[in-house]
Amino acid sequence: MPDEPPRAVPENILELRDVRTHFPIHRGFLVKRQTGAVRAVDGVTLSVRQGEVLGLVGESGCGKSTLARTILHLIPATSGAVILNGRNLGQASRTQLLACRRDLQMVFQDPYASLNPRMTVRAMLAEPLLAHRICGKKDVQGRVDELMRIVGLAPRFARKYPHEFSGGQRQRIAIARALALRPKIIVADEPVSALDVSIQAQILNLLSHLCREMHLALIFIAHDLSVVRHISDRVAVMYLGKIVELGPAEDVIDRPRHPYTRALVSAIPVPDPEVERARQRIVLQGDPPSPINPPPGCAFHPRCPYAIARCREAVPPLVPCGPSREAACIRLDELP
Template sequence: MPEPILQLTDVKTHFPITRGFFFRREVGTVKAVDGVTLSVGRGEVLGLVGESGCGKSTLARTIMQLVPTTAGTVVLEGKNLTGGSVAEVRQVRRNLQMVFQDPYASLNPRLTVFDTLAEPLLVHKVCPVAAVPQRVADLMRLVGLAPRFLHKYPHEFSGGQRQRIAIARALALEPKIIIADEPVSALDVSIQAQILNLLSELCRKMNLSLIFIAHDLSVVKHISDRVAVMYLGKIVELGPAVEVIERPQHPYTRALVSAIPTPDPDVERTRQRIVLPGDPPSPINPPAGCSFHPRCPYAVAQCQLAVPSLQPSGRGREVACIRSGEI
């Protein structure tokens, strides 16, 4: 593995649930992220998958320090982000940028593309004011947009083009890491492919690290070097992308992989699909032991007793299941 650029150690992000208006009291906590240890190498693409509500977006926001961390450390290039002052975090955040799911909502409709892209440059004073127009035009070309669109507003662009603008904005400060939170989920298949190509080309060219969050495993497999599968705030399986998706070890990963519809009618008609019963349980009151056991087809009594931790299982893989060897 390349040298790690980002290291998360036992990161927890809990949100208190409060009741009452005058006498606020805590009645529980949502354990959105509950003990995640993870590292991202320089130039590496890490895929993060899981169902809605499993905490993948909260994890992204925790890394960005957009939500306060409850416990654990987020270390970027030797600097601990969790303990830093606001000013320090702002400085470090230059190296950490985010692309959001919905390009219709994440761009300010009242700013032209030029304003959107120039803002980070001016705020962080990365180049002299006179050089900003040149820099903005370069950014546009970098993401495959013609600089003549500079003075248009977001509504004049299609979804794919807007996502390109959002990527250009993230690249403006030449970050070391980009976190892309479901960047292609809102786009059509043909446009999806364009954005995926752009992201992987940029990573290669600029030696960027990318944390790619998605629920579509086939997309994740294509773009990522390693994949982390999350369930209810915890990572249940981690390893090289192709290994994890073609030979999943954790029962949850197996179910996820089997749920992807394959675009081949012959395969689709004959294969056995693992359909998980029920919905993911609430992170307010997660089941005891392995949080997946109520839906797991392989669960035994022991699964209810202890929370399984991630254990190495060969070939750079880690899995959090006590029965991973037997099933």
């Protein structure tokens, strides 16, 4: 949060070094040959500090969710390293990985699909505690009650099944389940997209409250920039598997530098009729290109209003542009 005093030596709890996650495409029925690859995540370097909220935004298909699953090692990275607390997850043994999982938890988008309909809330929250031997059978009840209170649910609901709860309450259960192992970092993949506006605000408040109280790092994936701006310390904008802009959340969204971020910001409808009708909007043409054979050079150049011939030549690297900001565009200084 902006007004807080700087914390003593912000330590990087999670580091991604040139992470690539490709999905091979096979052709042929009897003799399978690999004919290409979907480059869902294509060279992401990123670090997350303890207690930091990092927003990750981009259109659908840009690789946000694959990146989230790669961080959790649900999908192993094709190359590059995911380093949690100094340990490379790609090289960790099964036992080490199990231990790492405690520190790394996930909240999914759809609270209707991510909770087992045949388990009571108590069973769901007790499962990780017992599986990781955090507490014995006797102490489980106390911890389950505590978790429910933390996320704002009355412990008397512990015997109920997911279908007895509303969407917002289910998302609270999903958050409680993620918190059960006292993780250091939570990856939340569009946790509020499926919820109504008034419920969204409740869940956002809960998440930012938890991050502050428990000194929890949060990777918050969303496509709604105004939500991301509100909750995040820093924001990373993804396009076709790559990060194109990175910086403090307010700064990036109020003063975007990369042409893609500009278009993304300009596409958000403003809830004010006068402002909305007066402003000039950059309407991007077409859909994002396919990650199977991305365009040469900057992947955004076919849709970019500022593209020139040079943009086709090489993939632009993320370069610093202003205080703690980076963007991947070769024409940054020439843009209006």
